[in-house]
Amino acid sequence: MPSMASSNSAQRQSNHNTDVNQLKKLKAEPFARRQNFEQHRKSLPIAAVEKVLLEEVRNNDTLIVVGETGSGKTTQLPQYLNNGGYCRDGGIIGITQPRRVAAVTVAKRVAEECGVALGQQVGYAIRFEDVTSRSTRIKYMTDGLLLREALLDSYLSKYSVIIVDEAHERTVHTDVLLGLLKTVQKTRSQGVSDAVNIDHREAKNGMLLEKHNGSEVASILKQCQGKKLSPLKIIIMSASLDARVFSEYFGGARAVHVQGRQYPVDILYTRQPETDYIDATLITIFQIHMEEGPGDILVFLTGQEEIESVERLVHERLPQLSESKRKLLTFPIFSSLPSEKQMKVFMPAPVGFRKVILATNIAETSVTIPGIKYVIDPGMVKVRTYEASTGIEPLIIIKTSKAQALQRSGRAGREGPGKCYRLYPESEFDKLKDSTTPEIKRCNLSNVILHLKALGIDDIIGFDFIEQPDRIAIIKSMELLFLLGALTEESKLSDPVGQKMARLPLDPIYSKALIIASQFNCLEEMLIVVAMLSVESIFYAPREKLEESRIALKSFASPQGDHLTLLNENFINSRSVKHARDIHSQIRRNAEQMGFHVTSCGDDLLPLRRCLAASFFLNAALKQPDGTYRALSSGLTVQIHPSSVLFRMKPDCIIFDELVRTNHNYIRNISRIDYLWLAELAPQCYALQE
Numbered sequence: 005m006p007s008m009a010s011s012n013s014a015q016r017q018s019n020h021n022t023d024v025n026q027l028k029k030l031k032a033e034p035f036a037r038r039q040n041f042e043q044h045r046k047s048l049p050i051a052a053v054e055k056v057l058l059e060e061v062r063n064n065d066t067l068i069v070v071g072e073t074g075s076g077k078t079t080q081l082p083q084y085l086n087n088g089g090y091c092r093d094g095g096i097i098g099i100t101q102p103r104r105v106a107a108v109t110v111a112k113r114v115a116e117e118c119g120v121a122l123g124q125q126v127g128y129a130i131r132f133e134d135v136t137s138r139s140t141r142i143k144y145m146t147d148g149l150l151l152r153e154a155l156l157d158s159y160l161s162k163y164s165v166i167i168v169d170e171a172h173e174r175t176v177h178t179d180v181l182l183g184l185l186k187t188v189q190k191t192r193s194q195g196v197s198d199a200v201n202i203d204h205r206e207a208k209n210g211m212l213l214e215k216h217n218g219s220e221v222a223s224i225l226k227q228c229q230g231k232k233l234s235p236l237k238i239i240i241m242s243a244s245l246d247a248r249v250f251s252e253y254f255g256g257a258r259a260v261h262v263q264g265r266q267y268p269v270d271i272l273y274t275r276q277p278e279t280d281y282i283d284a285t286l287i288t289i290f291q292i293h294m295e296e297g298p299g300d301i302l303v304f305l306t307g308q309e310e311i312e313s314v315e316r317l318v319h320e321r322l323p324q325l326s327e328s329k330r331k332l333l334t335f336p337i338f339s340s341l342p343s344e345k346q347m348k349v350f351m352p353a354p355v356g357f358r359k360v361i362l363a364t365n366i367a368e369t370s371v372t373i374p375g376i377k378y379v380i381d382p383g384m385v386k387v388r389t390y391e392a393s394t395g396i397e398p399l400i401i402i403k404t405s406k407a408q409a410l411q412r413s414g415r416a417g418r419e420g421p422g423k424c425y426r427l428y429p430e431s432e433f434d435k436l437k438d439s440t441t442p443e444i445k446r447c448n449l450s451n452v453i454l455h456l457k458a459l460g461i462d463d464i465i466g467f468d469f470i471e472q473p474d475r476i477a478i479i480k481s482m483e484l485l486f487l488l489g490a491l492t493e494e495s496k497l498s499d500p501v502g503q504k505m506a507r508l509p510l511d512p513i514y515s516k517a518l519i520i521a522s523q524f525n526c527l528e529e530m531l532i533v534v535a536m537l538s539v540e541s542i543f544y545a546p547r548e549k550l551e552e553s554r555i556a557l558k559s560f561a562s563p564q565g566d567h568l569t570l571l572n573e574n575f576i577n578s579r580s581v582k583h584a585r586d587i588h589s590q591i592r593r594n595a596e597q598m599g600f601h602v603t604s605c606g607d608d609l610l611p612l613r614r615c616l617a618a619s620f621f622l623n624a625a626l627k628q629p630d631g632t633y634r635a636l637s638s639g640l641t642v643q644i645h646p647s648s649v650l651f652r653m654k655p656d657c658i659i660f661d662e663l664v665r666t667n668h669n670y671i672r673n674i675s676r677i678d679y680l681w682l683a684e685l686a687p688q689c690y691a692l693q694e
């Protein structure tokens with residue numbers, strides 16, 4: 005027995021030792037990690053100018069910071085400002101990113117560097133996802149989200165500093181935000197203390213009271229009352245930005261250049277132009293895999309279809325390699341991929357495997373994807389354009405700008421030296437445009453106008469944009485909003501339609517469809533349709549099995565059209581379906597918060613089609629004798645896309661969701677409607693002639 009006891013005690017002793025050792029290890033691990041982070045932070049080029057930067061921010065209300073990719077701007081500057089006292093008195097440092105994935109991953113990284121739980125001192129907020137708390141002092145977010153916040157608090161009063169990151173991308177949100185920040189800064193520096201006025205104004209136009217319940221309104225008013233607004237510091241940041249444009253816009257603001265990059269990136273060009281960049285991409289992937297040392301590969305492609313096709317081709321070719329060389333894993337990332345799938349690219353590859361990330365320009369700026377050593381850049385990008393004369397928004401594939409090429413190569417060289425393979429000759433690089441045409445110059449402006457109107461900015465043409473959008477585009481977009489009932493004849497936001505549309509984070513036509521559906525008692529169905537329309541096609545039709553997939557689609561096609569077919573739950577592309585489900589639950593929550601009644605029209609889907617006619621009436625088309633269609637508002641001759649269930653049926657009158665321009669003007673997502681409904685449901689557009 006004693007021996008037992010002694011053995012037990014020996015066992016206990018040994019357990020105790022193990023526990024203590026484990027505890028020591030546990031304590032030591034974060035300590036070692038923190039030391040690593042400290043070392044890493046000190047080694048970044050920006051660290052050498054920390055003091056200078058703080059001094060510049062102190063002396064200037066607006067500052068432009070330009071530095072090479074990976075120099076530490078996005079992750080470090082907010083931390084410097086926090087340490088420099090800019091969060092005293094509860095102020096928040098807000099950093100905007102053009103893309104959700106950057107906001108999320110950078111926030112995670114900075115929380116780790118600061119040794120805090122994500123959502124505490126460091127957090128992020130993106131559409132429908134808020135990972136912040138009362139203690140958050142450094143907040144990463146999308147530029148679109150900050151614009152939405154401005155609807156609630158016109159002075160952005162909780163922010164002491166706002167950093168607009170990747171400003172060179174000139175997304176439409178960035179441009180609108182810059183204009184707004186300029187006004188906010190001016191007002192705040194005039195020392196406006198009567199913040200209650202903002203809330204009265206908002207309460208008057210019904211926004212604030214609708215958005216919050218009574219107690220929230222009271223608490224917001226309390227926060228604002230008597231609080232003197234502090235001046236707002238604005239920092240505009242990018243690696244490849246034309247500092248002069250921003251400096252001029254902000255009245256000659258100072259620009260600071262952060263010199264140096266962390267690791268070199270070798271840029272390689274092809275000798276000749278490539279005729280097929282997909283094929284060249286595949287060859288380069290395998291060449292790197294066979295000939296180069298360890299390190300993951302990041303490939304830039306133009307969209308989901310291209311990514312999925314390269315993914316398939318890589319997998320088809322892999323079996324031709326020797327067993328030991330087959331350890332290659334592909335990971336796609338594009339904006340309509342659900343976030344948890346997007347996050348997979350940030351996970352390390354299993355030991356011995358090489359990761360190939362197939363990305364759109366979503367991974368072009370701000371992000372650090374651990375493990376990336378090689379970047380393949382075919383030099384192409386897909387952009388949406390806008391033709392004001394016809395109101396159509398074709399997606400086209402164009403060459404990248406120099407700024408984009410630099411950003412892409414900058415995704416390597418972040419953890420060690422890297423290589424970037426540009427799949428075009430060097431002489432071509434010299435011919436590229438310096439920067440991308442700002443989105444505001446090539447997009448439908450109806451969302452922007454709706455937003456500005458909701459912010460109380462009525463004079464859109466007179467708004468101080470960094471670059472004025474095309475006047476005709478403004479007028480056309482206002483016309484569209486008027487026809488949708490969002491604007492009054494005096495061009496004011498209508499109440500309640502315009503107010504509600506401004507609050508729904510959707511394309512105005514989709515918002516309108518939801519509003520009407522709540523009146524037609526088919527919101528349940530319309531929420532599904534809108535969610536499905538918000539993702540890339542849920543139907544998967546590989547080129548080599550086109551006929552088979554068409555037969556499969558037929559089995560659940562609705563003779564009334566594609567919108568009703570979307571309701572039949574025959575989900576095929578699980579990725580898109582998952583994403584559509586997420587969007588569905590988000591917009592449903594949104595609609596419920598706004599007091600919409602989510603009811604179903606049951607088996608009789610007639611109200612849903614009438615509702616589609618009442619919201620998509622600007623996209624109505626009539627069959628012509630030769631089987632093509634004439635789009636009623638633009639007068640364009642269009643054709644039903646072969647993927648539509650109505651491709652062969654060809655009804656007399658239809659509405660469509662999208663026009664895609666290839667060698668034809670194809671329309672997609674189509675529903676059969678009755679011609680007479682147009683005059684009945686959209687008389688503002690189709691009054692019947694006596």
Ligand SMILES: Nc1ncnc2c1ncn2[C@@H]1O[C@H](COP(=O)(O)OP(=O)(O)OP(=O)(O)O)[C@@H](O)[C@H]1O
Pocket residue numbers: 048071072073074075076077078079080109110113242243266369370371372373374414417418419
């Ligand atoms: N998630 C991460 N994992 C590993 N290292 C990271 C991560 N995020 C940042 N880093 C490291 O921190 C460095 C600085 O990143 P940061 O995003 O601050 O640079 P930046 O100057 O803003 O670059 P860019 O202009 O490309 O956005 C990176 O080069 C990388 O070494």
